Amino acid sequence: MTWASTLAWADLSPLWLSVRLAAIATGLLLILGTPLAWWLARTRSRLKPVVEAVTALPLVLPPTVLGFYLLILLGPASPPGAFWVELTGQALTFSFTGLVVASVIYSLPFAVQPLQAAFETIGDSPLEAAASLRASPVDAFFTIVCPMAFRGYLTAAILSFAHTIGEFGVVLMVGGNIPGQTRVISIAIYERVEVLDYAQAHTLSLILIGASLAMLLVVYSLNRRFPAFPGPGR
C-alpha cells in the first residue's frame, strides 16, 4: 500500500462535534476559571493549597478514574444527575451536555493555572493605582487586569481548547460512542482502528496533528509578539 492510498475520505462529523464541544467548554472555562484564578492569586487563606491541589487533580489522575466518578456523579442515580433529569427530562450521561460538564472539569487546570499566573504577575500595584484614579474594583478588573492578563487568557483559551479536543478516556467513560452526540474525534479514531479501517484513522489523526500543531504555534508566536505588557519600569 502506498501513502496516498492509506488516506481516505472520512466522515468529518466527529471533528465538528469535537470543535463544538471544545469551543463551549473553553468559553465556560474562561468564565468559571476567572473568579477561581483571581481568588487563588490573591487569597491568603489557608485553604489555598487545598483548592490548588483539587484544581490540579485532572493533570495527574488517569482519565478513567475521573471518568468513572463523573459517570456516577452525572448518572440519574446520583442527586445532581437526578436533578438534571427532573429539569430537562434527559440524563447527563451519554449526552453532549454531559460531555461539556465533564470537559469543563477535566480541562479546569489548563484554564485556571495560566490565569492565576497572569493575575499573580500583575500584583497589587496597578490595582492601587486604578483605585487612586477613582476606579472601583470591578472597573479596575475589566479595564486594567483583563488587558494586562491578555496573554494569560490567550494561553488559557488555547490550552483548554486543545486539551478538550484531545480528551479520550473521560469521554469514553461518560459519553460512550453515539454518532452526533458523543462520538468526538478521538473516539472516532479509536473506533476506526478497532474495525481495522486504518485509512480513515490516518485521515482523522493527521487532521488532529495538524490542528494541534497550528494552535500551539499560535500560542508560542503570540507569546513572542505580546510579551506580558511591559510595566512602566521606574
Added chain:
Amino acid sequence: MTGLSVDIRLARPGFGMAVAHEFAAGGITALFGRSGAGKSTLLRVIAGFEPKAQGMVRFGGAVWQDARRFVAPHRRGVGFVWQDTRLFGHLSVAGNLRYAARRAPDAASVIRGEDVIGALHISPLMERRPATLSGGERQRVAIARALLSGPEVLLLDEPLAALDLKARAAILPLIARLPRAFGLPVIHVTHSVGEVAQLADRMLVLSGGRVIAAGGVAECLGSADILPATGRFEAGVMLEARVIGHDPGLRMSYAALGGHVLDIPGVSLAEGETVRLRIRARDVSVAVKKPEGLSIRNILPGRVVELAADPGTAFAETLIDIGAGRIRARLTRASVADLGLCEGMEVFALIKSVSFDRRMVPPARGDG
C-alpha cells in the same frame, strides 16, 4: 476650609505607628524621615490602602475612616503618585491621562486637561508608551494623571527618589507650583533635606512611626528635634534673607540677614526678594577672634547659646545666635576644648558654603 486630619495607629510585626496630625489645607507639606520611619505607610493609610490601620482620617467635612466607617480608596478623592509611577503599560500616555479624566467628578473639577498637560510639559509625549519614556517623563505623566482624576489632596511618595539630579532639578519647580496652580494641598514624602528646603511650606518629621517634629520648614530644620531623622551629616538650619544687591562681574549676590550681609553665589532675583538659605552644621567653623586672610567670605559675629557633646563621637553640636537667627555648627570636641568654648561666649561663625533654593521665592504661606 479645613484640610486633612489624621489620628491613626497601625501595628505590624516589628513596626508600630501612631500619628496624630492636622495637615494644612493648602501648600506643600513635606513628610520627612529616614527610610523605615513610616512616611510611605502614613501616606498609604491616608489613601485607604492600609485597611488594618485603626483610628480616624478626615478630610474637610468628610470622614474617610473612623471606628465605624472605612471609605474605599476609590471613593476618597486622593491623588497618589508613586516612586515607581505605576503608569499603565498597556495604555499610551494619552490613554493613561484619559483613564483618570474619565473617572473625575464632573462638577467640582476645576482642573482642566490642557492646563495639566501644559504645566507638566506633556504634549510631546501623548502618543508614547510609558515603557519608552525616561524616568523624569514618566514621573511628570504620573503627576498629570493623578491631577486629572480631580483629587482633593495630592500625595507624592518620593516621586524624585529614582531620578538623576538633572531630572530632579527639572521636576522640583513643577511640583512647587502645583498647590497654587491647581488649588489643592500636596503632601510630599522625602528623605532629602534639600527637597524639603526647596519645596515645602511645612513639614512633618517622622521617626520610628512617631511624629518627632511638625511645623514651618525653617523652624523644624533648625530644631535639634529632627536630628534622628536627618542624621548629623545633613543637619543644619534654614534662614530667610533678603536680596539687597548684585555684582554681575563677580557673579555674586548680597543678602541681608538681620544686620548682617551675606555674600552668596549670584542669584537671578530682584532686590528686595526673599531667598532661602540653607546652612549645614558641618559647613560652619568657629573662631574666638575675628580671623583674617581666609577665603571664607561670610564671617558672622554671634554668641554660643548651646553646646552639646555628641556622645560616642568626636563631635559637639554648637548653636550660635547671630541676632537674626541661629546657626548650627558641628565642631570636634577637641576644638571645643582647645578654644575653651562655653555657653554665652562671643564667637565668630565662619560659613564655608551656603546652599539656597534655586527658585529663591519661598512658597506662599497659608494659601488655602
